[in-house]
Amino acid sequence: MLYWSASLVHRPSGPIQASPFYRRHRELTRRVYTFLLFSPLCLLVLLLLAVPRAFGQVRVFEIGQPTLRGPEAGIHADSPTRRKIDLAGTWSYSLDNETWQDVRVPSSFDYRGRITFLRKFTVDKSTLLSAAIHLVAMGINHDAEIYVNDVFVGKHVGGYTTIQLNLPENSLQLGSENALKIIVTNTLSARSTLPLRKQIWGWRNYGGILRDIYLLVTPRVWIDKVLARSSVSENLNEGHVDVSATLTSNLAESSGDTLGPLLRSAQVLFAAELLDKVSGAMMGQSALQPVNILPNRDLEVKASLTVTTPRLWSPETPDLYTLRVRLFVQQGKLVRMIDDIEQLLGFRRVDVEKGLFVVNGKSVVLNGIVWHEDSPTHGASLSYEEMEKDVVLIKTLGANAVRFAFHPPHPYVMNLCSRYGLFAVLEIPAWNVPAEILGHEAFQVLAEGMITEMVERDLHHPAVLAWGVGDAIDSADPRARAYVERMVATIRKQDDRPVYFGSRTLSRDVCVDQVDLAAVSVRADDVRSFRNLIVQWKGRHPAQPTIVLAYGKEVEAENRNGWSDPMSQQAQARFFERHYAALREAKIAGSFIDAFADWRGDRPLLAVKDGDPYVYPVGLVSADREKRAAYEMVRSLYNAEKTTALPIGRYRATFPVAHIAWGFVVIFVMAYLYHYNRRFNETFKRALIRPYNLYADLRDLRSVSIPQTIVIAVAVSVTLSVVVSGTLYRFRTEPIADYLLTQVVISDALKEHIIDAAWHPFEGIIAFTVVFLMWYPLTAALIRLFSMLVKTRVYWYHAFAIAVWGSLPLVLLSPLGMALFKLLQSDFYVLPAFIIICAFLLWSFFRVLKGVSVIYDISPIKAYVGGILVTLGVAAGLFAFYESTYAITGYIQLILHMAGSLG
Structure with missing residues (x-):
């Protein structure tokens, strides 16, 4: 049998005749070194591929529908004193403020980051002189900065509530187009935004102008806010409406403004009316309330009205009324409307009796x-x-x-x-x-x-x-x-x-x-x-x-x-x-x-x-x-109807044979080599029982078989992959497991691969094996890096061999990995199984540190302390990153409270 060696022995100086064996030995050694050198780079590439692209292709869900008009509009129903200038339609947007594209608004951007929207609009001269203009947006997600002609007019945080901003007069231009610019950012934080960065079972964080957007044109004195509260008497015979409104004035001394002189010469009145939604008949009216309008001031006013024997709203009979709130001027018999607002309103009484809802007297x-x-x-x-x-x-x-x-x-x-x-x-x-x-x-x-x-x-x-x-x-x-x-x-x-x-x-x-x-x-x-x-x-x-x-x-x-x-x-x-x-x-x-x-x-x-x-x-x-x-x-x-019998079917649960198959392959290969390869038998026993001797051979540059080392690396990687795959397969449908996985795996692209691996164990074990194989060259790189501290020269392959043979005990987990999925189905075996796995991992960790102490020629205590400190340092760095960026302790505490309350 041909025996490969990584021994590095002293050769006499001067030319020598290279034998075929030596040339083959040198070529094989060069290939191993090349693999070790490029493995970290390969792993880096894999990790970069798993990280989602911040500036990838943007998917836009366009709709661009016009804003709804008429009495059924969500807010700002049509009124004789108000009108809307619809801003739905084609806008320009940019992700970098350099390249611009067209998009129909409203729309949802499947994108996280900053988007700048731009649109031109015109307002006629008479409107600018005689009216107040407001920007209304029913939903811009999440953080919106709004500019008109590069004049900042406001900012709003929150993507699902309505924005209403009064546009200052100095921001609008007469006789030319106006530019409306909205800078939208929908990046969420795990700590400081509302909502927070999403977890599983949350909703999609679409960015952009999600809902209707328009300009609302009102008089310069307008009803800015109406809060209407309806109630019903205990005997259900009388309905009462309390109205609280804010009147806002933006009067200007201009040639086009005729409202100011009128207000100074006549009495301004405020009133609330209740109309039947279908017939329009008057059902109730508040007392007329005189108000004193002052320029550029807000005024809070209240009104109330009563309705006898109101038709009550309920899920079975959703009877509605129209509440009209009016601000007008009365000069004798002449009435001039200044502003009015209409809202839907209904009467219903909801009480709680014995822990149940009672609606209009009915449970x-x-x-x-x-x-x-x-x-x-x-x-x-x-x-x-x-x-x-x-x-x-x-x-x-x-x-x-x-x-x-x-x-x-x-x-x-x-x-x-x-x-x-x-x-x-x-x-x-x-x-x-x-x-x-x-x-x-x-x-x-x-x-x-x-x-x-x-x-x-x-x-x-x-x-x-x-x-x-x-x-x-x-x-x-x-x-x-x-x-x-x-x-x-x-x-x-x-x-x-x-x-x-x-x-x-x-x-x-x-x-x-x-x-x-x-x-x-x-x-x-x-x-x-x-x-x-x-x-x-x-x-x-x-x-x-x-x-x-x-x-x-x-x-x-x-x-x-x-x-x-x-x-x-x-x-x-x-x-x-x-x-x-x-x-x-x-x-x-x-x-x-x-x-x-x-x-x-x-x-x-x-x-x-x-x-x-x-x-x-x-x-x-x-x-x-x-x-x-x-x-x-x-x-x-x-609907309290008779249900239809459901077919039972013939479902039989599938058993993941991949774990057994791969575990059997590891056991078979190890057993075959152990019994039929004397050198492997000796090296295996020496590495497991007397590892110091193996490490000493590496320190003294004696031969350790390259093929045997690679076989052990693959066997350990497959074994760990079987264990990880079995654990994922067992908990793949558990919400708490998914929640914890989401906390740790912050890359969604990487988690997608893990999900595929969890549901397809055979392919997943192969993928995990490649990942675990990449761990060895990284460990070897660390061993070589820290060798500089002790001024000891350590070769790539020897560092690699220390990492591989130090992890040899993990091969013994193969039988456990084969049965792990079944064992984890019983709560009794969950804790013992993970204790055994952790014990073997710690055993292997300290074995590697023992090997490091030998090739560094330092005491084991120093190697153990150094290894533990490095591990704790890396763990502390990761924890600091997760805590500062993702508030991981708070979320883990939350899930532990949820899980603990179910026990």
Whole structure:
């Protein structure tokens, strides 16, 4: 047998005749060295390929639909005193302020970073002289700086609430085009933005001008803000409306302004009227209130009116009224309208009795659905038709409530809920927030601002049932109490409707007593565990209505194999059939199925086997709105109809033979070489039992077989790959495992590869083997680098051999790796299995350090201390990076609180 050697021995000087053996030896050695030299470079290239490109191709979901006009517009309904200059349509955008392209706005940019938008518009001279002009944008995500003709006019933070800015007179030009520039940045931080950088099960962070944008032209004295609150007497015979409005003046002494002289010569009056939405008949009117308008001042005014025997709004009978707020001048019998605003309004009374909602005197259980503002064709910029079709499908489902997850929806959706009869539950994007961040003053200020904007925009809608101050926040930590208390107080200044936050810490929650609803999100496939958790939660909070904010199940889109297959459509339908029965048995106030449709998130999901891992497959309908079996099941449940029997199918769980096959290959190769190769037998025993002798041979430049070293490197790499693959395969559908993986693997592209490897073990083991093989040259490079400190010359191959033979004990994990998937299915074996794996890793670590001490010719203690310090230094550096950039301790604490509360 030919024996390769990496021995480096002294040769006499002078010319020698190179033998064929020597030439072959030199060539083989050169190839090994070349491999070792270029391996770190190869690994670097692989890592760079795994890092997402910050400036890659931008995907834009364009819609460019005109702003809706008429009485059904989401906000700013048409009025004789106001008009809109629509800015929807073609804009220019640039990512670098040098290269410009056209795009239709509204649109959603699947891009993270800074985008500059530019559009030209004109305003006629008479309008500029006689009117005030405001920029209105219903949603620009996330941070928007707004300039008109390069004059800064305002900044807004938050992508899902309405921007309304009064454009200063000096920013607009007469007789020429005006340039509107909006600089949008949607980069999110793990600490300082609201929302925070997304985790799994979040929503897609689309950038750009997502919703309608237009110029609102009003008189120079206008009604700037209207807050309307309706209430119903206890006997339901009388409705009352309280109106609070802000009047703003921007009068100018110009030839075109005729309003100023009129206001100085006549009495200005303010009034509120209530009209029947269908017939337009007057149903009630407030007293006329004289007001004194001063130039460039704001004035707060209030009015109230009463309606006898009002028609009440409910999901069954969504009767609506039109509230008209007027500002006018009266000179004798002559009335001149200055400004007026119309809003939808309804009367309904919601009480809580014995932990249940009572709507207009009737007990109501919320049969709800979670809706996400996302479309496969338009991103977050849904068309009016898409929004209405979704609401119609939800109403057909039999639902009486919608939870708008993560953030307030488009104003038009709220209009639809009031018209069609769907209770709406709204919340700000304070989602998945650790307690450390909840306690920051800056974060609370951002949350207060978004809550104020959300409530002001949708306060008048009778559909609004409750306001949310966050979901999945770390409510097990006392630091969260201050946040919840402050947000509740902010809402109470504007409205008295119930307030909630979504708790996922269950038994450890310390904040739910500060809100009105005991709202919780539970993910549990086992129906008995699900019921027990809900009953226990309800028992801890008997004075509050219990609401399940989200419960649902993943599904494979085309899987119709019967409910015995856990990822089939029938299994999803059966899940809702059984879990809904458990909720009815628990007699809680209501629940929301998660979700109406699949939606796109920011982070890839480990539980998705095939297809797009960024599309979260839990909807009753697909992202394209194709109904699944679960839709028909829920429709039957919500409408109290007889359900259809679901086919069971013939599903048989597959066993991952790849782990057994690869483990067997390692054992077979090791056993064969051990029994039939004397040199391998001796080297194996010496390296395992008496490693000092092997290390001493390397120090003294004696021969160690190159093929044997490479075989051991491959065997150890395959063994570790089998262990990692088995662990991933076992926990691939566990939400907590996915959450932890997302914290560690910050590159989405790299996580996509890990997901593929987890679901396809055979190919995954090969990929992991390549990665682990690259670890050896990196270790060898470190050994050579630190050899400079002790002034010892260490050759590449010897450093490589130390790393390989030092890790030899890891080969003994092959039998464990073959059975690991099965062992981890039992909770009893999880901890012992990982203890054994960690013990072998530590054993190998110290063996490598022992080898380093020998070839460095230093004491083992120094090598151990040095190795531990270097390892701790690297770990500390990584921790500092993760902590400063991604706040990892806060998120780990949050997930531990969630996991611990379920135990």
